[in-house]
Amino acid sequence: MSTGEKKPSVVPLPPLIYVAAIAISIILHALYPLPWIGGLLSAILFAFGFLAIAGVVALFVTAIRTMHQAKTTLNPNGVPDHLVTSGPFAITRNPMYLANTLLLIGVGLISGIAWFLILAVVAAFATYKLAIEREEKILAEKFGKRYRDYSRKVRRWI
Numbered sequence: 001m002s003t004g005e006k007k008p009s010v011v012p013l014p015p016l017i018y019v020a021a022i023a024i025s026i027i028l029h030a031l032y033p034l035p036w037i038g039g040l041l042s043a044i045l046f047a048f049g050f051l052a053i054a055g056v057v058a059l060f061v062t063a064i065r066t067m068h069q070a071k072t073t074l075n076p077n078g079v080p081d082h083l084v085t086s087g088p089f090a091i092t093r094n095p096m097y098l099a100n101t102l103l104l105i106g107v108g109l110i111s112g113i114a115w116f117l118i119l120a121v122v123a124a125f126a127t128y129k130l131a132i133e134r135e136e137k138i139l140a141e142k143f144g145k146r147y148r149d150y151s152r153k154v155r156r157w158i
Contacts, residue, residue, distance in 0.1 A: 049109030
């Protein structure tokens with residue numbers, strides 16, 4: 001790594017943002033439970049929660065497999081060796097962060113705890129501001145035109 005090349009920041013480790021969101025959701029629910037939709041709609045939301053969790057598993061497995069095949073780091077704070085644009089990275093530039101967000105949404109829909117849905121949005125925004133913005137600058141510096149072309153074709157989230 002050259003002296004001018006930036007490294008992703010060590011803190012916050014992006015998964016910690018989502019772990020914090022889970023903990024805060026549980027604490028807020030215990031202290032200030034929000035109302036939840038009952039009846040038939042609740043059963044439909046419950047089913048959508050399981051679909052979201054299935055999406056989480058699919059995104060994680062395929063993203064890890066794709067990154068492993070590309071021989072690049074899985075560490076969100078590491079400097080990537082290769083620009084990965086296949087697999088789930090052909091649909092979203094951040095499949096792991098999207099999976100983390102979907103996890104919160106899925107758990108919220110399954111459990112009926114509205115705080116998970118609210119904190120999913122907060123965690124996604126915090127991840128964007130505290131991790132993704134910096135990661136995108138590093139990728140643009142390291143991979144130049146290839147990354148800029150990729151980022152024009154593939155959305156950040158979905």
